[in-house]
Amino acid sequence: MRRVARLIAAVAVLAFSLHAAADARFVVVTHAPDADPFWNVVKSGIRDAEKDFGVSADYRNPPNGDLADMTRLLEQAGARNYDGVATTIADLDVVARPVKAIVVRGVPVITFNSGTAKQSESLGALMHIGQPEYEAGKEAGQRAKAAGVKSFLCVNNNVTNPESFERCRGFAEAIGADFKKATLDSGNDPIEVENKVFATLHERPGTQAVLALGPTSAVPALRAVQKLGLTGKIYFATFDLTPEVDQAIQAGTVAFAIDQQPYLQGYIPIALLAIMKRDNNRDVGKACATLAADPKFKGHLETYGLTPHFGPAGVDTGPGFVTRDNVRTVEKYAGQYR
Template sequence: MKSPLGKMLRLTAAALSLGLCAGAYAEPVAHFDFITHAPDSDAWWNTVKNGIKQADADFNVQTDYRNPPNGDVADMVQLINQAAARNYDGVVTTIADYDLLKGAVSKLKAKNIPFITANTGTEQQSADLGALMHVGQPEYLAGKEAGLRAKADGVKTFLCVNHYATNPLSFERCRGFGDAIGADSKASTLDVGTDPTGIESKVSAYLRSHPNTQAVLTLGPTSADPTIRAVNKLGLAGKIWFATFDIDSDVAKAIKDGTVRFCTDQQPYLQGYIPIAMLAIMHRSHNADIAAARKELEKDPKFIKHLQEYGLKPVYEARNISSGPGFITPQNIEQVSALAGRYR
């Protein structure tokens, strides 16, 4: 008869063995930091976080996602200073305000911490900061491409609903759209803040006092969702030309029912996945050659599988990778809406 003590010792030894084996494989090979300007209330960034999480799993790394809770760009400075002090293996940061952030980012460079910029900011700003590369959507180009579609429909006047005017580059979307249709973007832009009730009220008031407004452009779900409600309550759904940036379930529904013509898509999943994957590949190979790392990523079977599963299409350039602009229309909304908020 086997003694209870012997059985307990064998079980303990087995558990320790499994734990050691699991630990040997689960221990991350690198620790990265991903810093954004987004407030906690902005659910759009959940898709970016999903991309980060998947890249962590695919490349066996650990990434901290950090952001100023209220979206205060000044607080980003402290987050970047902390990243430099903590000696992360790599950092990803948005460029919400180039002039405000460049001093803090220089500390990363001084400590030879490799970093990549993502989402907002221009490719030139990224290069000037000393980043390895930029992964994002050229904002002016995205606005202009949307505007060219409006121009083809005869649109000459518009309202740009800007819910994150604290980010200077947000105005590039409005400016690109205005330039495309020949309208003054400054006079056509409304700073609405982030409170849904306030946004709906401000948009409603503007459209009542400017009845000749032909089009509405919103810069993301935070402003799109309340604007959809405003347009519906005013009886303008399907009558006023309406387009937006980025998708969520409300935007998807509005595209299906004809309230919103299309959504300009910057493929946020890629903005989370690609920077972490690139840092991981370079860390693993001890090689800062961005071109070589990109070639390896392009051939990575897990990455290819994600692109196919989620219908994603990055644009590879000489140095950077563009995640947009793409367009979500009534023709492809069914495929995309099933993934909205998670992978699209």
């Protein structure tokens, strides 16, 4: 009789937990403008996590990337009784007040993509998921240095995000260059990016390399390089992947792309928030262990060739490097899952 009672109780607890997870509503707030294709891959991760864990997640972003608009979106998120919030740290000073207000309300917050584990902790968030930007830039610079690069142009299309400069700084310090002199505020408009890169390289004929901070700047920068007759003559690298970047890598025009696995940046925050809601436990270590063992998650990793690194302060999703040697492995998923 006691066994039956225990079994009934266990089933009831399981049913309650599943019901709690199914009812969970989360929100993802980012700094990303609508025009940036990088975030389509993040959204794929969010959608798959919703489906795998039976939860819903709203996606909110400022259409033009305006950080004041992002602040308002965070304030709205705090007032709408979500079960959890995932947000980027586009600028610590800008997002600190609304994020801390959400934390004070008792809502679990996970930061991802932009920002650092230290910044995340200062906000009261549970953890940070993303790529350490300085280290990514430095590793990219070390590859360039091995190829003989001593000077470069860093094409920054996201200057409103302080962490973006860490990519330029890491690359510069690896090759022994001055990152401030090397950094170009390119803007986001493709024609503007192309014109600025063209003009800068024309004025600095000794520039040996170009580092673009994403496809938004990489694709028009490649056009500028072509117009200058430098295709194949100047060392070119970029952060992040799109089908156009993949084709350029295959052609040898781009040496490599730094891959921060954006799919994981969308999937993991929602999955962890869902697990913690379901289990009524905010132990990050336990939630990460549960996710790492989840069959559906492991299936996605195998299918798309993804590798997260779970650590004590969060999850590193990069840097990885896509070169001519491995680009065909990720080509068919570029723009959607890679």
